[in-house]
Amino acid sequence: MKVLGIESSAHTFGVGIVEDGKVIANEKMMFKVTNKGMIPGKVAETHVKNAAKVVSLALKSAGVRIGEIDGVGYTRGPGLGPCLQVGEMTAKTIANKLGVKIAQVNHGAAHAEISRELAGMKDPLILYVSGGNSQILKLSKSPFSHYAILGETFDIGVGNMMDTFAREVGLNPAWGSTVAKVGESGKYIKLPYTVKGMDFAFTGLLTNSIKRAKSEKIEDLCYSIQETAFSMLCEATERAIFLTNSTELCVCGGVAQSKRLRQMLGEIAKSHAMKFGYAADSFNADNGAMIAFVAERMLGKGLGSKIGECGIEQRYRIDRAVIV
Ligand code: FE2
Secondary structure (H helix, E strand, O other), rough: OOEEEEEOOOOOOEEEEEEEOOOEEEEEEEEEOEOOOHHHHHHHHHHHHHHHHHHHHHHHHHHHOHOOOOEEEEEEOOOOOOHHHHHHHEEEEEEEEHHOOEEEEHHHHHHHHHHHOOOOOOEEEEEEEEOOEEEEEEOOOOOOEEEEEEEOOOOHHHHHHHHHHHOOOOOOOOOOOHHHHHHHHHOOOOOOOOOEEEEEEHHHHHHHHHOHHHHHHHHHHHHHHHHHHHHHHHHHHHHHHHHOOOOOOEEOOOOOHHHHHHHHHHHHHOOOOEEEOOHHHHHHHHOOOHHHHHHHHHHOOOOEEEEHHHHOOOOOOOOHHHHH
């Protein structure tokens, strides 16, 4: 079975093709995020311009004709409304032309599932960290197969927090990886640290760090905001390890590309004699292949939708998505 998956929840328009569980194409084009951040309507316009091009690129790199596609998947949510709609409409257009079913995929479940597969894990504790999300997840069979949320951010995602800090203090490009780079020569200074059980919050850390940019060295703030945020995630994750007795730990999502976070989690896993793993960066950044991967499984289990049954959900919680 060959399935084409479309991701468009934020700045990336990605198209992946999966054949019998193997990724055979993973192409993308991105909206360039400036210091103004992301205005959903503007990002969606860029997706409209890029959609046909990225579909063609994916088919070309897989060596597959559009007529050979057996099913289509797209990101139902969570994400930015106008951006999600471009992916939904592209999926419907292709499915209509081919007369195939559509899988409505949860974005976070796609990150978790492709990472679980590529890390070679069966039932890991998962730390899902990205711009919009930060959650500690574990598969649960009751009342249906889904990812239970053991802990999560009370306010914003850790990636959004780091990007906003970078933007507010004038770093360019305004991304978490720039904060990490500038912080390489920094020293630790104490910043607000908020963990409640297995939940955490980042806005106090963000606003305090922005305020202190007037008086502290930028490299010290960059170093400390990252160390503080990642330590919060690690404390909550370690508590979840004790609760679940997990033997595998997996990190996924855009922030899983951080070497420092992977190092910290790797040390925790080692101290608990756990297997630790993650997918390659191209699957942690938003991508179409992860949508195609989950879509193929859903369609194989009869969880496809007709065109009229599809929609988008900006706040589609991961624990409502059926995992097959
Ligand atoms: Fe994502």
